[in-house]
Amino acid sequence: MVEQETEACVEPSLTAPPPERKAFGGHLPPPTRTIALGDKLPPARRAQSGSSSESEGEDDSKLKVELLPDASRASRRPPLVDCHNYSEFNIHVPAYTGFVAVSGHTAAVASHHHLRIYDLSSSSSPIWNLDSKDGFGTKLKDFKITALEFRPTSHQEDRGHFLWLGTKDGHLIEMDVRTGSVTAMRPHIHAHTVTHMFRHGQSMITVDDTGKVLVFTSAEGVDLSLATLQPRVVRIAEKQEFTKLLGGQLWTSTRDPNGGGSVPGASRGPYVRVYDIFTPGAVGRSLLPTEHLGAVTAGTILATQPGQVYLGHEGGHISIWSTADTDGAPAQCVEVVKVSSSDVLSLEGVNERLWAGSRKGLISAYDVTSKPWTVTNCWEAHNKLPVLRIAVDTWSMEKLDRLVIYSVGRDEQLKFWDGLLGIDWIEQELLKRETEFSTFRDMTVLIVSWNIDSAKPDQLTGTPENVNFLTDVLQSVDRPDVIAFGMQELIDLESRKMAAKTVLLGGKSKSTDGTISQKVTTSYKKWYDRLVLAVRCAMPADSPYTVVHAENLVGLFSCVLVKNTEKIRLKNVALTTVKRGMGGRYGNKGGIISRFVVDDTSVCFINCHLAAGQxxxxxxxxxxxxxxxxNTLPSDASAADEIVAFVNGGDGSMVLDHEIVFMNGDMNYRIDQRREAVIASIKAGDLEHLVIHDQLRKEMKFNRGFRLRTFSEGPLNFVPTYKYDRRTDEFDSSEKARVPAWCDRVLWRALVPERVTQLHYRRWEANVSDHRPISSAFRMTVKQVNHEARAHVKAQAMDKWKAVERERLGAALQHYIDQQMI
Incomplete structure (x- = not known):
């Protein structure tokens, strides 16, 4: 096996010459670590074990994986909003130099000297296209716009009509977007570039890059007058990379140590500074997270957690800060959550969900009320390019009867989303009422998994268990509707010649009729012919089968057959392969993914061989x-009757888009016990004790980021299937003396768990390999949708959603009023 070769490489050679002794002074200095004042001391060094070099590094990395929220049930459906008469996707926002403000149907986009005003209720083209070279009808000429925001008004009908602009030269300008004319201005009120604008209650706050903050506040019931109102000046640290008004306080942060950023050599950072800009004479407070984090990129608050502030960081972390300070104490970092392997670039709190934008163009919505957090939605928002900003249009609730969220990406597009995720609520309602528009029937599935360690089919000789294996396993279920063979190590993975031949010819292994090509190695051809013959001999003559999938990936081989009576019901048949050896370049480890849609249920089969090693x-x-x-499975959800087959808003291109998923193979998860203890438990029949220490079961139970956490597995009532001496019942007697383990497994996952029932899960005693084969049989329930009846139920669900939407809009509106964002 490959594992043998890999493990042998790390054994020290007995004939290796002793290393030369370095001259005195030629050694590197011992490693040091700086511990900041107040930091915890590092944990005591653990005692060295025989495999310490492997286990110590693994534990540290494993913690990072475990902290990622579970995304296995996340909806991939984009929550599009339908409140505009014209598409906003035509609005171009230059990346990094473009600025956006939105109010209802009105969108303002500024970039350099240009300002475009859109009214999406009447046109997808700008109603005003202004150039500052003309001065907007004022004496100011050729200014560059660097910030913009709609100011508050005392009359509701005026909201979203008066737009403030900040410029590179420090000007503040007010425009009426209805007429495209300037209504007020304050030239050079900032001596430097205006970088941020915020609206809070009856106040407007402007910030420049030198740390000068102007707070404009009008009397109650009186409109704010830019031309005449004298602002109050507040000073903060200059050149802040992050600045946002959260809960009535100005939160800032920067990378520059002199400006309040990370401190070189310190174990915690970056510094965050918070200013109470509405209290005259208040001093900014410096805060530190509980651990070292990347730079702050975004911040927000949640309606369901009003006493907390959430900050997004480079490196994929979100820090949580408690602001409930009845005695005036500064905010405290109470928790840090790792949510992504890449940076969190943008962040916005929407009801009880935390929306985060990533570098890969995805927007993810996190449910932070559950512990641990879960990803409820994750969709492609900006064509795989960074999501630069996510913001709430707080006035959309009054103007459009919607909670509209807008985002801007590196793809230079402005996108609008439904903050209440109404489409997901409707889909969940349809799932609850599926029996009203669907008919159901049962099918049986037989899955056979075996790492054959390069054995040939003609080696199934000698004992009755070998000779009768294929017949016995095929007849373990009465004429199954689907038979899926998943084999691993069909060729000798240690043979470079054989592996190279498979790599070169494997991509051309299938002919147009789905059978194995003559060009591929004889090992695949022999096993393919033997399996097809075994099915033909084991099944009644009146129940013929057809191969719908036959694929290989170096040592992996998958062959899926269905009854001819079921074949006519199949559609959307597809497969793909995933290489995992040598960093994804070689297929000695990986998986074969195949799928089809039967009636209106999507079914996916995975045959895999995972990394070896205890x-x-x-x-x-x-x-x-x-x-x-x-995501390399071909998507085919264009037709209306196909959409119902896939789940969670998917299009069939990913495994978890499918309603039912079966996964089998040599997963290589081991038992965390000494060999002697494992063999003693096996001889005593105490398998329950071994299951407690099974790595796969522990990952499924304790690792909240494990991608198979939502899969199921039947009881392990059979003896571990690995590793045996060939043609014996003795566990590995080689020098390696490997610990017996349940390497070979079958798991499943169903959107509706009751629709898959396991009929058996067992091992077989064919002994021509170092693994024992296993099989599992299932009864699965598939559906057929009456699309006319479904449309009727969907219309009822949409009507019901209107009442729910009004209730949720009212709660959201009250939150933004309490936060003085309206």
């Missing part, structure tokens, strides 16, 4: 993640 849990987890999150 202690390589993290590598196996990474293989699982790569396979489950692979």
């Amino acid at each position: 202690h390589h849990v993290r590598q196996r987890n990474a293989d699982v993640q790569a396979i489950v999150e692979d």
Whole structure:
């Protein structure tokens, strides 16, 4: 096996010459660590074990994986909003130099010297296209716009009509977007570039890059007058990279140590400074997170957690700060959550969800009320390019009867989203009422999984268990509707010649009729022919089967057959492969993913071979993640009758888009016990004790970021299937003396758990390999949708949603009023 070769490489050579002694002074200085005042001391060094080099690094990395929220049930459906008469996707926002303000149907986009005003209720083209070179009809000429925001008004009908602009030269300008004319201005009121504008109650706050903050506040019931009102001046640290008004206080942060950023050599950072700009004479307070984090990129508050502030960081963390300070104490960092492997670039609190934008163009919505956090939505928002900003249009609730969220990406597009995620609520309602528009029937599925260690089919000789294996396993279920064979190590992975031939010819292994090509190695051809013959001999003559999938990936081989009577019901048949060996470049480890849609239910089969090694849990987890999150299956959800087959807003391109998923293979998860203890438990029949220490079961139970956490597995009532001496019942007697383990597994996942029932889960005693084969049979329930009846139920659900929407809009509106954002 590959594992043998890998493990042998780390054994020291007995004939290796002793290392030369370095001259005195030639050694590197011992490593040092700076511990800041007040920091915890590092934990005591653990005692060295025989595999310390492997296990110590693994534990540290594993913690990072475990902290990622569970995304296995997240909806990939974009929550599009339908309140505009014209598409906003035509609005161009230059990346990094473009600024956006939105109020209802009105969108203002500024970039350099240009300002465009859109009214999406009447046109997708700008109603005003202004150039500062003309001065907007004022004496000011050729100014560059660097910030903009709608100011508050005392009359509700005027909201969203008066727009403030900040410029590079420090000017403040007010415009009436209805007429496109300037109504007030204050030239050079800031001596430097205006970088931020915020609206808070009856106040407007402007910030420049030297740390000068102007607070404009009008009397109650009186409109704020830019031309005549004298602002109050507040000083903060200059050149802040992050600045945002949260809960009535100005939160800032920067990378520059002199400006309040990270301190070189310190174990915690970055510094965050908070200013109470509405209290005259108040002094800014410096805060530190509980651990070292990347630079602050965004911040927000949540309606359901009013006493907390959430800050997004480079590196994928979100820090949580408690602001409930009845005695005037500064905010405290109470928790840090790792949510992504890449940076959190943008962040916005929307009801009980935390929306975060990533570098890969995804917007993820996190449910922070559950512990641990879960990802409820994750959709492609900006064409795989960074999501630069997410913001709430707080006036949309009054103007459009919607809670509209808008985002700007590196793709230079402005996108609008439904903050209440109404489409998901409607889909969940449809799922509850599925029986009203669907008919159901049962099918049986037989899955056979075996790492054959390069054995040939003609080696199934000698004992009755070998000779009769294929017949016995196929007849373990009465004429199953679907038979899925998943084999691993069909060729000798240690043979470079054989592996190279498979790599070169594997991509051309299938002919147009789905059968194996003559060009591929004879090992695949022999097993393919043997399996097809076994099915033909084991099944009644009146129940013929057809191969719908046959694929290989170096040592992996998948062959899926269905009854001819079921084949005519199949559609959307597809498969793909995922390479995981050598960093994804080689297919000695990986998976074969195949799928079809039967009636209106999507079914996915995964045959996999994961990383070997007793202690390589993290590598196996990474293989699982790569396979489950692979998106190379062809999507085919254009027709209306196809959409109902896939779940969670998916299009069939990913594994978890499918309603039912079966996963089998040599997953290589081991038992965390000494060999002698494992063998003693096996001889005593105490398998329950071993299950407690099974790595896969522990990952599914305790690792909240594990991608198979939502999968199920039947009881392990059979003896571990690995590793045996060939043609014996003796566990590995080689020098390696490997610990017996349940490497070979079958798991499943169903959107509606009751629709998959396991009929058996067992091992077989064919002994021509170092693994024992296993099989599992299932009864699965598939649906057929009456689309006319579904449309009727959906219309009822949409009517019901209107009442729910009004209630949620009222709660959201009250939150923004309390926060003085309206």
